[in-house]
Each structure stands twice: as C-alpha cells, then as structure tokens.
Amino acid sequence: MNVKKRILVVDDEPDHCALVQRILERAGFEVEVAYDGRECLQKVKANPPDAIVLDVVMPELDGLVVCRTLKNDKAYCHIPIMMLTAETSPVTSTRFSRDRGTYAEADEFLAKPASAEEITRTLNHLLDR
Structure with a gap:
C-alpha cells in the first residue's frame, strides 16, 4: 500500500497557498494549508x-521564527522544512539570515517564483533523505 506523504504549506497569501497546493496534489502529495505561523x-x-513548505514574510510569527521553533523542538526537528519565499537578498545556501542578525536553518530554500518542477523535485529530495 502506497501512503501519500502529507505536506503542510504555509503562506499568508491564499492564492499562493492554492497554487502550491495544486502543484503538490498533482505530484501525488496530500496537502494541508496554514495561513500564518x-x-x-x-x-x-x-x-x-x-514536510513543510514555509513562507518567510508573514504577520505575527514569520517563517524564520516558525522554522527556529520547530528545529529547536526534539519532537519536530526531524520534519524537513523548505523555505519558499520572495525574500531572497539575505539568503546564503539553506541558511537564511537577515541583516539584523535573525537566523533560522531550513533544510532547503527556493526563491519565488519557483516552477512546479523545482518545488516537487526539491520536496522529493528532502523526503528521500
């Protein structure tokens, strides 16, 4: 029996959540969405x-705080997190930090807009680790 992998897509833009949800469902994933941290x-x-597909810039709790919270919790630190965001200037590899010194480590990073192929390929790679 082939069980679908469940992905949580997090973005405060409902249209972007819907787009990523469609991409992932077409790729065979089960998708749940959240609209803030x-x-x-x-x-x-x-x-x-x-796995989690996580935007960075969101009101209240941004993706950096969410990522750091999950990666510092023994119960959830194993969940792969892919940052998918338009906030690209302060990014180096998969370590995301802002000029003001904020730091969070995601497992992968993709800049918006990312193609459906990039999103699914990257997510499959994370899940295969």
Whole structure:
C-alpha cells in the first residue's frame, strides 16, 4: 500500500497557498494549508506532517521564527522544512539570515517564483533523505 506523504504549506497569501497546493496534489502529495505561523505550529503539533513548505514574510510569527521553533523542538526537528519565499537578498545556501542578525536553518530554500518542477523535485529530495 502506497501512503501519500502529507505536506503542510504555509503562506499568508491564499492564492499562493492554492497554487502550491495544486502543484503538490498533482505530484501525488496530500496537502494541508496554514495561513500564518501560529496556525502552522498548531497544525504541526496536532498532526505532524512529513514536510513543510514555509513562507518567510508573514504577520505575527514569520517563517524564520516558525522554522527556529520547530528545529529547536526534539519532537519536530526531524520534519524537513523548505523555505519558499520572495525574500531572497539575505539568503546564503539553506541558511537564511537577515541583516539584523535573525537566523533560522531550513533544510532547503527556493526563491519565488519557483516552477512546479523545482518545488516537487526539491520536496522529493528532502523526503528521500
């Protein structure tokens, strides 16, 4: 029996969530969405996903805080996190830091707009690790 991998897509832009959800569902994933960092953390704690696609710039809790929170929690640090964001200037490899010194380590990083192929290839790579 082939069980679909469950992905949590987190972005405060509903249109972008819907686009990424369609891409991932077409690739055979089960997708859940969250529209801010707090909702993301609640959903992860209620039912941990196999991976997270996470925007950086969001109100209240941004993706950097969410990523750091999850990666510093023994119960959730194993969940692969792919940052998918338009905030590209301060990015080096998969380590995302802002000029003001904020730091979070994601497992992978893609700049918006990313193609459907880039998103699915990167996510499959993360899940195969």
